[in-house]
Amino acid sequence: MQTISKKTISDVLLHNDVAVLTYTINYPYFTSTCGTDTTLAINQFYEIQSRQAEKYCREVLYAQAVKDAMYAKNNEFPFHSYEFFSDYVVTYNENCITSLYNDQYTYLGGAHGNTLRQSQTWDFQTGRQLQLTDFFSNATNLNDAIFNVIQHDISDRLKEAPASYFGDYPELIRGNFNINGFYLKHCGIVIYYQQYDIAPYASGIPEFFFPFENCKKETP
Template identity: 45%
Template sequence: MQTIYNKTLEDTMYYRTIPVFVYKINYPFFTTTCNADAGRQISAYYAAEAKKTETHCREDLFPLAVDSAGYRPSNQPPFHSYTLDVVYKITYNSACITSLYMEEYTFMGGAHGATIRTSHTWDFISGKQFELKDFFPDNPSYQQSIFENINAEIAKRQAAESEFYFENYKELVGNTFNPKSFYLTPDGVVIYFQQYDIAPYANGIPEFLFPFKMKNALHST
């Protein structure tokens, strides 16, 4: 079993007296009763990724914010600080398996920011990640089955007018599908798409639950 602790890298960066860029990067740190070396390895992975993101903030995004703020020497109208925020959610944590997703929200001016989601499902015995195909045993055509189920679900949602998708969503589902874009929940596997992949911004990040054979897939690992 894993215990998760939150760690954070954060700073407010100034140009003259103007806070032009603010970042807050949350990331997980793990202890585990399964394999301590695997726990350290996985924790080190997230610490390194957080440090990379912090370097990106300081070396790439902060200069862009300074350039924008430099056009307002008197800070009138007041400059709206650019931001980068990273949060994560643990979606499954049982025995020696932990699944989570991370969302990086960046605002660099404009009407709204952008969110990018990444996800990982870890085996804390081996220290390796599970792949999506691990949860579709004995189905070599699992991706085609996924597409068919997602397209059918989208059609239902559109018929109910609960969500709206681009007209050519069937083509887009196939073109933008990423086998790494999944996470586990106690109810099954959730496959997701990024903003704008298959639907307008207002839809956020579309998600699709596959509750099939979840327990069997986990017990076979």
């Protein structure tokens, strides 16, 4: 079993005494009864990932924020401080299996920010990151089975909310499919797409639930 605590990296970066970038990066730290070495490796995975995100903030976003702040000042435009916020949600944590997703929100001073989602499902006994094919018995026809369900779900959703998906969604769900874009829940799997992949910004991150056998279908 895994016990999860939250670690945080955060800072406010200034330029000429003006806060141009704020970042907060939350990431999980695990203790587990399922394996010491595997737990150490998984913790290192999130530590490295978080430090890379911080480096991106300090070296890339900060330089861009400073440039925009100077331009705004020189042209007497209002400047909206940049923001980077990363947080995780644990969706399944039973026995030696833990599944979670991480949403990285970046605001660059425009009308709204953008969110990028990543997810992992871990077997703490082996240290292996589980794949989507581990949860489907018929891997040969996996993609066709997934796309058929997603296309049917979108068709139903469009009846209630027209224009909530792009008109060419049958092609987009195939072209933008990410085999790693899933996370585990108690009774099934959620497959998701990134913002703008198959739907307008207002639709958020589209999610589609695939229940396990003998489980009642639920809303993601």
